[in-house]
Amino acid sequence: MVAEVSVQDIPFAIGGRTFQSRLIVGTGKYRDNATMVAAHAASGADIVTVAVRRVDLDRTKEDGILYHVDPARYFLLANTAGCYTAEDAIRYARLAREAGFNEFIKLEVIGDQQTLLPDVAELLSATAVLVKEGFQVLAYTNEDLVTALRLEDAGCAAVMPLASPIGSGLGLLNPYAVRTIKHRLSVPIIVDAGVGTASDACLTMEQGVDGILMNTAIAEAADAVGMATAMRYAVSAGRLAFLSGRMPRREVAVPSSPVTGMLA
Amino acid sequence: MTTGPIQFTLNGEPRELPDGLTLLQLLEHFALDPRAVVVERNREIVRRPALAETPLKAGDTIELVHFVGGG
Numbered sequence: 001m002v003a004e005v006s007v008q009d010i011p012f013a014i015g016g017r018t019f020q021s022r023l024i025v026g027t028g029k030y031r032d033n034a035t036m037v038a039a040h041a042a043s044g045a046d047i048v049t050v051a052v053r054r055v056d057l058d059r060t061k062e063d064g065i066l067y068h069v070d071p072a073r074y075f076l077l078a079n080t081a082g083c084y085t086a087e088d089a090i091r092y093a094r095l096a097r098e099a100g101f102n103e104f105i106k107l108e109v110i111g112d113q114q115t116l117l118p119d120v121a122e123l124l125s126a127t128a129v130l131v132k133e134g135f136q137v138l139a140y141t142n143e144d145l146v147t148a149l150r151l152e153d154a155g156c157a158a159v160m161p162l163a164s165p166i167g168s169g170l171g172l173l174n175p176y177a178v179r180t181i182k183h184r185l186s187v188p189i190i191v192d193a194g195v196g197t198a199s200d201a202c203l204t205m206e207q208g209v210d211g212i213l214m215n216t217a218i219a220e221a222a223d224a225v226g227m228a229t230a231m232r233y234a235v236s237a238g239r240l241a242f243l244s245g246r247m248p249r250r251e252v253a254v255p256s257s258p259v260t261g262m263l264a
Numbered sequence: 265m266t267t268g269p270i271q272f273t274l275n276g277e278p279r280e281l282p283d284g285l286t287l288l289q290l291l292e293h294f295a296l297d298p299r300a301v302v303v304e305r306n307r308e309i310v311r312r313p314a315l316a317e318t319p320l321k322a323g324d325t326i327e328l329v330h331f332v333g334g335g
Contacts, residue, residue, distance in 0.1 A: 026335030051334025054275045064330045098302045215335030
């Protein structure tokens with residue numbers, strides 16, 4: 001895809017594991033499972049997220065995601081989506097770990113139903129418990145630096161500030177805040193939620209963050225496989241642009257062509 | 265000695281099954297693969313090796329969960 005790049009990247013490592021792709025994709029909201037499977041392959045992602053829910057005992061279909069996501073090919077990152085208290089999130093995290101794949105958890109503790117913004121107090125308290133229990137916690141949070149610092153102090157394996165609210169597709173609303181979090185923290189920063197299209201992903205990666213997690217932008221695209229491909233390129237392009245060092249912004253024009261040698 | 269069915273709560277719904285089943289047999293009753301399901305009994309996770317030795321008791325609250333699509 002990206003051939004003969006001279007810029008050297010560092011490995012994308014979270015909680016002691018290294019991944020090739022900096023794009024993490026979800027498994028929700030696809031129109032059908034075949035589309036999801038094709039989109040996952042097109043995205044080039046190594047990590048896919050899953051949710052923990054009750055088994056449908058009156059099954060009319062095989063609704064378990066493991067019928068459609070091969071755990072030998074993808075690293076499964078379980079989430080605590082839908083949890084509104086630390087207690088609930090801890091319960092879901094323990095159930096997810098018991099499924100037997102890994103000790104990673106994408107920790108979400110929601111504080112508001114309309115915006116799905118995180119409850120940072122509950123998030124911090126759940127983080128403390130889960131870290132003590134040996135989880136690798138990837139904490140979904142807002143783009144607030146101080147919260148991000150507290151999450152790092154609490155032992156998170158990665159901090160995941162939002163670009164904009166979950167499922168909104170509004171793109172990166174506060175590049176400065178995300179960049180600041182990246183500058184100040186040592187753990188990986190993975191922007192989670194809000195990316196709407198490829199330019200959003202590219203702009204996000206240009207801030208220097210380590211990766212992006214997205215679901216709706218791909219799942220709800222008219223052509224999910226096409227968008228997954230676009231996101232793959234966008235994440236690579238944004239990363240490469242960041243590593244390559246952009247030119248300075250100037251308030252004045254500077255000609256690109258020689259100003260000498262003009263015809264008399 | 266035969267006893268009547270026992271009542272318990274499964275994934276939030278009242279259910280009845282014959283007495284004397286283990287949690288593994290509960291999964292088999294619903295044709296669930298124990299490798300793909302996590303069992304919680306009265307808010308405590310029952311690990312897979314223990315399913316065959318853990319009886320389903322009257323009044324139990326059982327949750328059967330698995331991974332579904334999510335972001």
